[in-house]
Amino acid sequence: MERRLPGTLRFLPLAIVLALGCASVTAADAQDPPDIGLEELLGVEVTSVSRKAERLHDVAAAVFVISREDIERSGATSIPEALLMAPGVNVASLANNRWAVSIRGFNDRWGNKLLVLMDGRSIYSPLFSGVVWEDQDTLLEDIDRIEVVRGPGAAMWGANAVNGVINIITRRARDTQGNLLVGAAGTEERALVAFRHGGEAGNGHFRVWGKAFTRDQAVTADGRSGNDYWHAERVGFRGDWVTGNGQRLMTSLTTNG
Template identity: 55%
Template sequence: MKNTFYTVWIGSLSLAIHTAIASAETDLTELNLEELLSVKITSVSKKTQALGDAAAAVFVISHDDIKRSGATNIPDALRLAPGIDVGRIDANKWAVSSRGFNGRFSNKLLVLIDGRNIYTPAFSGVYWEMQDVMLEDVERIEVIRGSGAALWGANAVNGVINIITKHSADTQGGLLSAGGGSEERGFGAFRYGGKLNESTSGRAYVKGFERDALARASGRPAGDAWSKMQGGFRIDSDWSTADSATVQGDVYHSDLNQQIGLAMLAAPFRETIADQAQATGGNLLGRLQHRISDTSNYVLQLYFDSYDRRESFIEEERYTGDVDFQHRFALNDWNDIIWGAGYRYTYTKENQVKQSIFNFTPRNGATIILVRSCKTN
């Protein structure tokens, strides 16, 4: 069936027109406690398990939660998770952390989008303004509050946030979403999904927005308006009950205005510089899964990610390639063995435009990360 709905927020009006076939989604408010604990998650032990069986403090933000919240970006959607601190610094920057110690460059929090690590080794954190997905395509966000480092590595000491998008077979048809207001001047997205053959489905999308600057206490604009355009695709192929593959990718470009405060040795001891940053990037991911039995499977994943961020004081280019293999099997009735190997290569090049603000030595270089993990339950 087709549906049209209207959402009204304070200070802005949003109109969304959906032409996709509505799928039957479970209403979590109608589930009892036992059914809620049986919701399937994958982020805690790198395998599908019931929420009640997970040996971690994990919270799931569902697709319906995001839709009803009115969130238009990932940081605002994360406000729904208890224990996650989300602070908005200006119109285009957020500070997101777990277990306190929040700040612009908070680290030790692993953030994944469909298994792709989006943190930058520049400060072991996330440029949240550079990360975006079409929220209508998000199936769920799994949030682990606490150390997930046993399986995910040192960057997961404070927690893991895993953003999981829907299978392309669940997003068939067209969807158009658009809106505007006093702060979010204009935003829109278009996505279309279809069948490529009997076992393969795909979707493609394009989205963009323009957001106004915040206002200072005096009423003057804060000079932090920004805009962004992004597009991407996803193809899923389930050629047998045991084998499946996924290929997906995104490209984006954004213009970000910002005000930079610099310390001075003479009065007034602070100088404010108006700057316009530009960020361009893209990624490509491929994943192959094979189910050997009900208690055994393996996953091979590869991705390439790059971005070019240019500000008045520094220009940074980063290229990352990653390959990860994981195998799970049951040793007996009460033990699961999960082992794997990963290899990541990252290359960066920095051009220090103003060395008085930051200093990188050397200006370019490469980092190789080799990870192996093993866990017994």
């Protein structure tokens, strides 16, 4: 006579196999701890919350930092694309040459409730008090970090900081000495060429850079052209000097072609 095991016992061998498999995966993960330590992770320095250097662990605000290493690994070719890595930031590509970026919703091309800074200086357009993202660019290799503060910051920064603050902090000129040449090509980003030269001048350092790129036009779902072909050239300069009384002087300039 054939005897059948109760339903619970019939699945007991399968449960044991799954439990052993999970245990082996956990043991494998335990053997490969992350490269970054907890102290190093909590010790990331931010300056956009209170206008002074603070450890990320001590900041009383919702802050996310996009590091230079994050940007290098992401494959981003523009600042809006790099902001896709920040949680709570709404990045919409309206076309291959236009973006809308916001925090806490209400995202549109002409939004003006988000304060965007580059090295602590506002880069808003006086036409509508918002940011024309396709005109704001620099070498991504020169960005040290991007600090994203989600939430009101008008008490510290004033106008525009209703929904949040984005501060794009570039590297000091002394950290970008020598020559750099960057090239890229693809199906969407047709061609990208960039260069940088850094040197010393007096009691400080400087760098000059330039980039040119061509981006293909988009294609709609029904096969029509998006008519958003984009070609641009940009040239920039940054200098850092120490004055006679020990004060630091920083100058920068960017022109769009």
